[in-house]
Amino acid sequence: MSSESLLDLAKSRQPADRERLLLAIADLCDSPYAGEAMKGPAIQALLSSIFMSLVVEAERDIRHRLSEKLAAADWAPNALVNVLALDDIEIARPIISQSPVLKELDLIRLLVEATIEHQIEVARRPRLTHAVVSAILEQGEPAVLTALAGNPTAELTLSDMDELVEASRQIAALRTPLSQHPKLTGQLAKRLYLWVGLALRQGLADRFRLDVTVLDEALAASMNEAQNGVSTEAQPRTAREGEREVMEQRLIDKLHSAGQLRPGYLIRALREGRLGLFATSLAMLGRFDSNHVQATLDSDRPELLALACAAVGIDRSVFPDILEMTRKLNEGRPGGGAEGARKASVAFAPVTAEVAGAAFRQAARALSHI
Incomplete structure (x- = not known):
């Protein structure tokens, strides 16, 4: 497209012309003549301003096409890439x-x-990278762990593989990708063998030359123990819950130290x-004080929870959903019913976060002293 055509599109306020301009600029930037010049601070600032002003008005299919065009571009403005990465999943997928x-x-x-x-x-x-792998493991979301187990290029350590194999005891979807993972060791394969189906057991036995006689005896003993009502799961489950709390705390500490812990995480x-x-x-x-937060959640004063939320930047319009979800998870607390919820809305008066x-x-x- 010629420079005159671009100027004509830039002058137009028609949505279709604005979208054509958006894609034309992406094509121009992606030309073989662009080179390293596109990465200069001044050009990056200009591109970011142009793209961001145009993309907010663009229709979904245009954002999708833009995402595909920019997915492999190392010159794309960081702010724009992050906006597209948070868009609808079909738009975000090429970028991510x-x-x-x-x-x-x-990524974290x-x-x-x-x-x-x-x-x-x-x-x-x-x-x-291992930092992102660690964040995934610390969150422990089954579907995300399964996707990680199916990613052979991720930087997984032996400890990470051990954690995934242990998780596969409860998450059946992990077993197939783990049984095929290039970093699975013979020792881990022996543990995995006890939890998988017949077809996967045969594959593990062939791949690692496992002594199936010994493993089948262990499997039979485990099944017999379960059938006789002798449960050995209570203690490990408690331990895993404790480990999960520790991992969650580590994740929160990491996100906070990196400046990435945001109010949206509370809602999620x-x-x-x-x-x-x-x-x-x-x-x-x-x-x-964490004890103060817990006492507030267990109280009959939702206005205190509202003050805490206002202090960290939660919007007034979001708080009713937070209160409802908290009550559902905490046996109706903080109490106070509808009247308490009404009082809580007052906490979002026009005061600073520091005052709240x-x-x-x-x-x-x-x-806490009552």
Whole structure:
């Protein structure tokens, strides 16, 4: 497209012309003549401004085409790439799977803020670094773990493989990709053998030359124990729950230290039914005493929870959903019913986050001494 044509499109306010301009600029930038010049700070700032102003008005199919055009571009503006990565999954998929612009922290942020579908695409991304692998393992989302197990290029250590094999005891979908994983060892294969079906057992035995007689005896003993009602699961399950809490705390610490712990994570934790993770994240974001947060959740004063949420940047319009989800997960607490919810809305008065935080600390401290 000629420079005159581009100027004509730039002057037009018609949506179709704006979208043509968006794609034309992407084509121009992606030409073999663009080179390293596209990566200069001044050009990057200009491109980011142009693209962001145009993409917000673009229809879904145009954003999809733009995503496909920019997926492999190393010159694409970082802000635009991150916006597209958080778009509908069909738009985000090419970006998440290919874009060289997405870095470790960008991918970890997607694991925290985006949908399960986005997280699965992150886990499938080629050559995942160990930091991203660790974040996936720490969250422990079954579908995302399964996608990771099917990614042979991810930087998985022996310890990571051990964690995935242990998880496959409860998550059946993990077993097939793990049985075929190039980093599976003979020792781990022996453990996996006890949990998989007949076809996979035969494959593991052939691949690692396992002594199936010994393993089948162990399998039979395990099944007999289960049939006789002798449960050995209670203690390991408790241990795994404790490990999950530790891993969640490590994830929150990592996200917070990297500046990636955001208010949106609180909503996601509640939607996934993880009240403890919500409480820990709220305490970290607001620099609150974790005991005060827990006492608030167990109280009959939802206005205190509202103050804490206002202090960390939660919008007034979102709080009713937070309160409803919290009550469902916490046996109706914080109580107060509809009247309590009405009082809670007052906490979002036009005051600064610092004032809301100070008010929460004072009230929660008094609540803890009741």
